[in-house]
Amino acid sequence: MQILPAATYLGDSLTTRRANGILTSVTSYSEVNLPNVSLHAHENAHVTTLLAGATLEKRQRSECYRQAGQAVFFHAGEPHQNSNTLPGSRNFNIEFTTDFFQTYHLDPSDIAGAVSNNPLAALVFVNAYRESLHNDPMANDSVAMAILSLLDTRTNAGNRPPKWVGQVTELLHDRWNEQVGLEELSKETGVHSVTISKHFRRYFACSLSEYMRKLKVLNALSLIKNTSNQLTHIAYEAGFADQSHFTRVFKEVTGFLPKQYRNV
Template sequence: MRTLPSGYFFGSHYSENQFEQLKITDTVYTHERVDWHRHEHPYFTFLLRGKLYEENKKEAYYLQPGNLVFHYWQDAHYNKKPPEYTRGFHIEINTEWLDKYELNLWHLEGSHQLDHPAIIREIQQLFLATKRNTSDTKLIVESALINALCHSNSPVGTQRKPAPNWVAQLKDLLHSDPTAQLDLSYISNILGVHPVHISRAFPKYFGQSFTDYLRTLRINQAFTLMSNPEYNLTNISHTCGFFDQSHFIKTIQKHHTLTPKQLVKLLHSVKQVQF
């Protein structure tokens, strides 16, 4: 089976950003099928546009825009891509970098889809930092990556103890439509759990308050839509459930320190940058 060296992905690269033991690659996928292979180092893949089918030895899934996957090193998998524009970025991590910060990834052995909004937010911030290329880029990139990896080993990531069944049901409910107007009484009736218990237990199992969790879900959804030039900002604001355009602009700017227009410009940037 083929083992791909550092920085090698099947596609055309917008940019390859590298410093010390990290490599971030912004890639347009060009191969409709990639046979079984593995990579030299562990890495994240965040899909910006298009779709990917991925299969490893334990499971198979379809990746949609906004999905985040982590691959452990030497984890075998293969991919198929429909005949449409598909773009994603990768964050490849040398084990020397993990040793430097005393980070352990045994809980992520294999392949994992990570869908908690706090983890995805960190990965988005990392990606934007590589596009802005300012004096604090390295600090933002490393901090965001450390936060994402630490979150993945906490209540917001992989649970060490089995959670009650209602937790998975609630997660599916929130992720199926982040813009739905839900209240605790409705959720309580759906789950068969007392609303006070849901409210008190939510941070324990989701790592954030109800409000912060839903807000981050909606902002992440907006980020994904802004990656696609087929959507304009007015449509995105409405689709993601913001009250009005002003509320949308203020929320995005507070979250990403960029206005929606600035964010769109960065997301569509194809200029190659080297650290």
């Protein structure tokens, strides 16, 4: 099995930045450098966020089709393979060295859990990607702060979240482009609306309306990158009342204007 060294991926690495135990890079895939199906792993633990395109990812016990707007964590030395990668795919990679984990007193499993248990993690990494584009010595500090912010979410909100948190998450993600109100959440979960209202921010790190706006933006990421639809059409498809509102919320959540994100 091939072990890829730091900041090395199967595609073309466009930019690489190293500081404070973190390496960030952007990888692109064209017709001539699409990943083959050979099993490989990476020297460092890392998070890959798909900015554009899609790929079929296979691990030892799972197979998943990944597309723009998704973030995934890999442990150091974890075998995996990619196939059916779309030409034009682009990834933002954040690698963690031993120094990073020692500095922040963390274990790779802490980040793995934060990513897998936070359905909106990709939005945090898109924002980190925007920060990494600046020719600024503080850019990697901003990336580190984005990562650490994930650790202060519902996965660290005390004990294991109650069952209704998972039910609400599933319902909101299934119906992300609909108007799902508090009373409906209460009815579907069998939990009093007062209980949901009281604890929602604790487990979701924002209000219900803010969470729904973020969900819409999350789903708009792949529409912007993987289709040629006009932004006005994407705004309506993502459940926004008009393009102006879509543009404002998208900028607020990701740091990019929709047009900037399409062209970056």
